[in-house]
Amino acid sequence: MSGPASRGTVYRCPVCGAELFVVNGGAGDFDPHCCNTDMLPLRRKARFYVCPICKAEVASFQRVNGKFEPFCCGVPMEPAA
Ligand SMILES: [Zn+2]
Ligand SMILES: [Zn+2]
Incomplete structure (x- = not known):
């Protein structure tokens, strides 16, 4: 593949x-x-999130049941393309 x-x-x-x-x-x-x-x-x-302040980037690629809300620099990280 x-x-x-x-x-x-x-x-x-x-x-x-x-x-x-x-x-x-x-x-x-x-x-x-x-x-x-x-x-x-x-x-x-995978879903990517970026910190609007320090530009740290994380990705989530497991299925989760909860509401996934990564925080960085005290603010919620934003969905990234
Ligand atoms: Zn294997
Ligand atoms: Zn940050």
């Missing part, structure tokens, strides 16, 4: 369940492997 890496895309290993997500996309042929097999892209995407 190769192709250009798209920012936020989550890949999962069907054997061991390891997950990764793309932090910065690129134009090259991205082909992640684990356990000697292709990792598969998931429909779920």
Whole structure:
């Protein structure tokens, strides 16, 4: 399952369940492997948040039931593209 890496895309290993997500996309042929097999892209995407004050950036890529609200510098972080 190769192709250009798209920012936020989550890949999962069907054997061991390891997950990764793309932090910065690129134009090259991205082909992640684990356990000697292709990792598969998931429909779920990572969500990025940025601090409006210090520009710290975080990403959430697990499914959570609660309301995820990262704070930095005493303010809520803003959704980033
Ligand atoms: Zn694996
Ligand atoms: Zn901050």
